Amino acid sequence: MTSTETPTAGRIGDSPLRPDGTLKVTGEFAYSSDLWHDDMCWGVTLRSPHPHARIHGIDISAALALPGVYAVLTHEDVPGLNRVGLEHLDQPALAEDVVRYQGEAVALVAADHPETARRAAKRIVVDYEVLPALTDPRHALDDDAPHVHPDGNLVRAMKIRRGDPEPTAPVVVALDFEVGMQDQAFLGPESGLAVPDGEGGLDLYVATQWLHVDQQQVCRVLDLTPDRARLHLAGVGGAFGGREDLSIHVHACLLAMHTGKPVKMSYSRDESFFGHVHRHPAWLRYEFGASDTGELIYAKADILFDGGAYASSTTAVVGNGGTLGLGPYNIPSVSVDARGVYTNNPPCGAMRGFGCVQAAFAHEALMDELADRVGVDRVEIRARNGMREGDRNITGQLIDSAAPVAELIEIVRDLPLPADPVGERDIRDLPGGAANSTHGEGVVRGIGYAVTYKNVGFSEGFDDYSTARVRLEMTAGEPVATVQTAAAEVGQGLITVEQQICRTELGVDRVVVSPKDTSVGSGGSTSASRQTYVTGGAVKAACEAVRASVLARAAAQLGARNLRLDGDKIIAENGEVLASLADVLGDDAVDETVEWHHRPTEEIDPETGQGNAHVQYAFSAHRAVVDVDVELGLVKVVALDTAQDVGRAINPDAVVGQIHGGSAQGMGLALMEEIVVTDGKVRNPSFTDYLIPTILDMPPMQVKVLEYADPHAPYGVRGVGEPPTISSGPAVAAAIRAATGKALRRVPVRPEHITL
Amino acid sequence: MDFLAPSTWAEALAAKAERPDALPVAGGTDVMVEMNFDHRRPGALLDLTRVSDLREWALVDGRVRLGAGVTYARIIDELGATLPGLAMAARTVGSPQIRNRGTVGGNLGAASPAGDSHPALLAADAVVEISSAARGTRLVPVADFYTGVKRNALEPDELIAAILIAPPAGPQQFCKIGTRNAMVIAVSAFGFALHTDRRSVGTGIGSAAPTPRRATDAAAFLAGELEAGGLWESRGALPEGLAVEFGRKVRDAAAPIDDVRGTAAYRLHTLSVMARRAATWAWDEHRRAA
Structure with missing residues (x-):
């Protein structure tokens, strides 16, 4: 996406309009599914109908015989290493002798029309021997469990031990909790276009979250060098973690290289549910020990994540679940075990909130239970136990910037509550809405609170960096900055942030953002709430390098020192304008590329789990108010209010937008969002039966944004995107518990959990 | 094709x-x-969208003759007061876009047990007008129209022309259960009509049996108790125990399954609650109308 928009304002702290905003609202934005190339053909994927089966043979002859079919490919046609994976190379790009989940890719077809390709795929005969499927992760590590992969079913086990190994406490509360499988439910299905260059290479246009890691994976499978596999970001219709793993990438490239033709692939909605990883379902067993007045003394947690058939980012999700899984509380003695296992269920990986979402339901439910047991207010108990700057968390890491847990939870408590209902109500304001299931009968109001913290950026020693190239030149008498990064814009507003930083650092109004592609160094992943921090940091650093270069040039030309640059003027220490930028630059451009790394993190100790695992922590709190029809189990969220520390709001409107969206996604998990899997098979791969909140389900929000700058981060920013997804769901669940008096130890809370 | x-x-x-x-x-x-x-x-x-007759509705011999191609949006806008039960059902159909396209004729043609209009049509004693080139027109009471899961009484050469519905003499209600507050396929649904002119009760159950169906015994029970208690004349309050018992009998008329949208037990439970509430709302409206 290129933008040359030149608003009068638009520096840091302003909220300039995003270049894609109007286009998206009016339906004119070009998403990856809109890609088109003359002479292109269409690719489709044949997927396994079985959660676990041996493949004895694949007969493609009938498919190849269909007129209009250009190619039918299997694993035998993979030129490079037939393995993909973000953290473990454990997944074949195309299945070999075994399929390990329903939906695993087995063969590819390219044809002149998508319908021809689909029909051809149906003619492929795969000789499957159905094998017993391991579908209950709670038995994945049993001695007699079948092995999903040759090395067994454990992806990662981590432990954290701190303080007294055998703690006791006067008050002990415990619970088991279960979290269902949530989907990212992005609206733009996986899609892309691979265009061969006729010289042994290709260009892939694709909706993704990290171009460079995709490029590595494409090159490995296709046996190409990076200069021959150039990736370009196509219009992304939402990501939320679901585009970190590959979807069409390798498949479209294989077909394009094989046919010599441009190949487009675009999943249907139902295929999309099989074409990306989901949020890990989790089983959590927690125990908190506390004083008679509710001060936490110890915590024990056992967390099991179902990784499904392939590892994806399970390793890092376990890391997050373990290191962050007790919430933003000071707890002297801690014992945490977190495990991720293989099963024959759908593969699970990254999704907004990444390992913290599941844990937050458990620790927040338990904090409420503790509060009730010791007779302390539910807000007060969080404020009393909440972290503050200068505390150490359960891995022993110093919290060295703001940690306003008490302030956040007290802010949401003190926000105005919705009025109590009086008189006859519009049914659309009641649980069930226009479905007319109540006129007020059975409706009980409940209020719930939750608070969370989340790491920002990649953790546990990962060298997490971004690259920015900034060029400054005179164009038609005006200074113009061009910023190039490969950081993916997936809807979060990075284009605008990059422009704002350039305007602020260089004082220019006109900032062009180059298309996102692999012709510049890696921008890292658009995930972990990290791009404004890391790519923002890289753009800032590149601007500083450009400025230094311009001023060095000016100093040499003018024989002056201590100059500064403001817009198109070179200004002396005393404020005198010494020269224009045009004078200094002439027809030259100053062009600087910077690779910027955030401060390092470290691997945690394998026995104690101690270490500086994370680069930054972000905190948020929610208060939910719900009306529950306790007879029918239907819920209407009346209010969902939040407070969050964002360090520094680069673009305040975009910050609030992230908080709105994240809150809705967290609420969705509490109330309705679940991929239902039975015996390894997905039962609801559609938006008819995988329900996400509509505008009638999502209440208006009061959002209170705090800006306690993090001294270690560029401009003091703190990642924004994920915390609201973590604290909103537990607040909604708590509010439903308050209204119903039910324990509700599983989300999504289904109506029958309330009524039966 | x-x-x-x-x-x-x-x-x-x-x-x-x-x-x-x-x-x-x-x-x-x-x-x-x-x-x-x-x-x-x-x-x-x-494609029937070019057949303009199907998009018409009119009062014919004291009944609304609703062309099979009249959309839910138009039922809500144009017939909200005339056919209140059907209009309430129409308001629960999908999204505005779906209501602008979807028709009662289509709902009958698909004959899904989850179709939103069926419980309202059953409660209102609607009649389906069916035509064929060979045999002309025949009328089928809607209760006889549903013959199995997604099957109906149409012969292969027949089309649905219209639905005939008498404007109600008494209040009607429609309730639906879904796990979100809009755009949801019914987990269960219930239609209710108080036929005050004939002192009888109409019912319709959706998403809780292989076909949409009536709760015939429950309807007869309620009408009989209203008669026995002299409530048709007195318009006295509906005894809570009576509403509860009616709900139980509606529940007993259903035969739901467990599926991804809900359990059979939950469907049965919701029917008892919806039937109790709907009967109470309708009766209260009847009393207020006095």
């Missing part, structure tokens, strides 16, 4: 007679979904 696009009702009937394998399509909100998922691949599609 052939695409047949008649512009008159006579042409449509002729086309259906000639191509009994043709699948009629009106708003397409069911048919196109099935085709997109490749669940159905009919030999021909019979």
